[in-house]
Amino acid sequence: MSQPAKPIFQVVDPATGQPGRAYEGITGDEALAIARRVRARFDSWRRTSFAERAALMREAASVLRRRTEEFAGLMCGEMGKTLADGRAEVEKCAVGCDFYAEHAEAFLADQPVDMGGPRAKVLYRPLGTILAVMPWNYPFWQAFRFAAPTLMAGNAAVLKHASNVPGSALAIEQVFREAGFPDDVFRTLLIPSRDVKALIEDPAIAAVSLTGSVEAGKTVAAQAGAVLKKCVLELGGSDAYLVLDDVDPAKAAKVAAAARLVNAGQSCIAGKRFIVLASVREAFEQALVREMESYTLGDPRADGTKLGPLQAVQARDDVHDQVARAVEAGARLLTGGQLPNRPGAWYPATVLTDVAPGNPAFDEEVFGPVAAVIEARDEAEAIALANTSEFGLGSGVLTGNPARGERIASDSLEAGMSFVNQNVRSDARLPFGGIKHSGYGRELSAFGLREFVNVKSVLVSPETLAAGGPE
Known part of the structure; x- marks a missing residue:
């Protein structure tokens, strides 16, 4: 029985119209297998401390800064971004990594609740493996503004990037590997859009984040809703x-x-x-x-x-x-x-x-x-x-x-x-997202960090149910 053909992702230089490098992708079954390995890795990753995660995230920022010229050139050749804008984008990703390394623990700290007797608190705990479906226009920033808070919250992640930026997609995974993150905490999946539905439906995926068109948002929202999985959507704007x-x-x-x-x-x-x-x-x-x-x-x-x-x-x-x-x-x-x-x-x-x-x-x-x-x-x-x-x-x-x-x-x-009196822009310190057909949910700031966590209530009664008490 023949194996399904692997997709090919052909880069075309927007400045010249000439073909660049071609990348071999993976099959839908291979993508599911990777997602399941990532889900298995989540069980240990979630138990790492904020200090451990922060050290790795700061190293990811260092990797980005060391390889700025390489990554800016990659974006330029794949989707036409100027080198100056590419350098600025890589630095923005590094700043985002540093921001969440510094603030994630405080943003996700346990919150005590006065119940007048019982001890009660609200906790923020990771959900699992989050699938990101990302666009080409900011190939690095779109992915890192998802990945930095997601990983710092203790989740694992898989990335399905736009088909015209395969080199950028693979480079983002390389950043986390070079920074020392455990294998399979963050993986890139070179797959066509038609394979996303099976991923969303698989138990390995806990939730979905999508940035893209209104139609893509409606499709993913329907697929995630059919299996009762949360999604965050950042869609179009006028x-x-x-x-x-x-x-x-x-x-x-x-x-x-x-x-x-x-x-x-x-x-x-x-x-x-x-x-x-x-x-x-x-x-x-x-x-x-x-x-x-x-x-x-x-x-x-x-x-x-x-x-x-x-x-x-x-x-x-x-x-x-x-x-x-x-x-x-x-x-x-x-x-x-x-x-x-x-x-x-x-x-x-x-x-x-x-x-x-x-x-x-x-x-x-x-x-x-x-x-x-x-x-x-x-x-x-x-x-x-x-x-x-x-x-x-x-x-x-x-x-x-x-x-x-x-x-x-x-x-x-x-x-x-x-x-x-300024142009609108994204900033790690401010929540980012829209209303109406521009989507729902928020990225960035404390609000974005808390999108993919279990907001959990815990109450402990002072009464003891220990054996051997008074009759």
Whole structure:
């Protein structure tokens, strides 16, 4: 009887369109066998002390820093990230490892509860092996912001990464091996998406974390729900930034361009819809065009490049199709929007205006360097337009009055994160996640650490039931 063919994961350099290295994956049965070995390793890993885990996690941070150039180059060749952004991403992973090494024990400390007699406490205990299904846009950070808290909580982990970053996926496992983590505490599974369902259903997996599209989230949530397993979902976003009438348009445009073009616009928390009060719209548009045009396309391997290619030619074509449909629906193109005549997945910084609800640039997540400008009559309409979206991940307020911005960000915007006068970003110290179709659950901070633990109540009565007591 013939064995099932192993999948092949072919890397294609987004900057050139040329094929890179091909990686041989594993079969679904092999993935299940690995997951079961990881589950067996969990039984001993869960009994290690926080001090032991922290020492290993700090060493993982050291490995990341030693191999920064290698890992930045790997991301550049697999999904087009600039070397500068890749170096910053590796350092961010190292900082995350250090953060959880330092704080996990305190975040998961036993909490006494006054019951007026019996001794009671709330405990946080690991669940088991957690499956992570991760995307390509931040190949290292997405995985480490899951792995660092998961492992520090005493769980084990398996990673199913995106198919276009197989080298990064394997390198992440190598980091933990090189740091001295026990074999099978963290494993990478090079498998296609079709094999994920069997993993979720297997008793070896206790819970699932997914970052990806809305459709992928719905699929995984249904599969996990069918076997009563918890999942955390970080899905798409169409982040709205309010540009208020008290702002300096040039300063606002600088923040807006940085928010839109982070990672070449390929970020769930990139600013996508800029809702501008009418009195400053014209000045803001002019400044935004200038700022966006300063992000010229360049070799992602060259120092000083601010805008590299998208992750794949098909992804670039999908973005261009959204721009074309937006213009057909009434949007006006202020800059960009033309396909460069060169091989690779290139797309210029683009600004659309006269965008309104019903337009693809308003309703859909555009995963590329395209900013949509929407006019609002006043603050109330701006808030209403921001909240007119199926997504609720990040949001921003750009204003000359930080107190006004804080009021709007705190009480009016429907999103898991709202930043004032800065672009939205992830930080290990803050919970990260969304509402509505942007998913549920949280990553990072103490909240993310506690997602995959058993919150357990223990009560001890002072009464003794020992044998030989008074009759």
